[in-house]
Amino acid sequence: DTAVSQTPKYLVTQMGNDKSIKCEQNLGHDTMYWYKQDSKKFLKIMFSYNNKELIINETVPNRFSPKSPDKAHLNLHINSLELGDSAVYFCASSPRGGGWGEQYFGPGTRLTVT
């Protein structure tokens, strides 16, 4: 019954590898997000999708590519991983627009690049 789920929860990999993080929400929300939380706990939006359409694409290296096969899923693929990519990545979802609904977060994926 998890509202927003992410897999994997932990990911340890070497520099240069390619990895993916999957996210699914069962709330029927139109909008999904990816956030990066750095070691200082600063939370920064990376991408936002509305009904499979990319809405927000912050200044993120193009090694990061989101993919939304349907509005319940938003996956994050990262190519050529670098040490600086080590962080916690959160997926979130929210109802669209006017209701100003809050975001529901997944449990996070802790990525460690060695």
Next chain:
Amino acid sequence: AQKITQTQPGMFVQEKEAVTLDCTYDTSDQSYGLFWYKQPSSGEMIFLIYQGSYDEQNATEGRYSLNFQKARKSANLVISASQLGDSAMYFCAMREADNYGQNFVFGPGTRLSVLP
């Protein structure tokens, strides 16, 4: 420029006391939403409380209340009767009308420690 400012990197409060966590925001929109989230050491992000820019009453949710002062652009979180389990990072966030209302901005957070 920072859209959300939380000036207290860390706060201490005695158990059972009330504590106020500060948040100021910057927007030129008339319509926006303000949120507070809690992140305990286990890492999950937990939604606490929401205030709409047009809401005239301050939001309350159990022991949490939001002291909304629109003219000062502040949205402080008040936690009454602190409990040890309230020890966590607290993030203030704003949702603006840009990009179909999907633009969430988070502040840098305040680490609250509740002392027994």
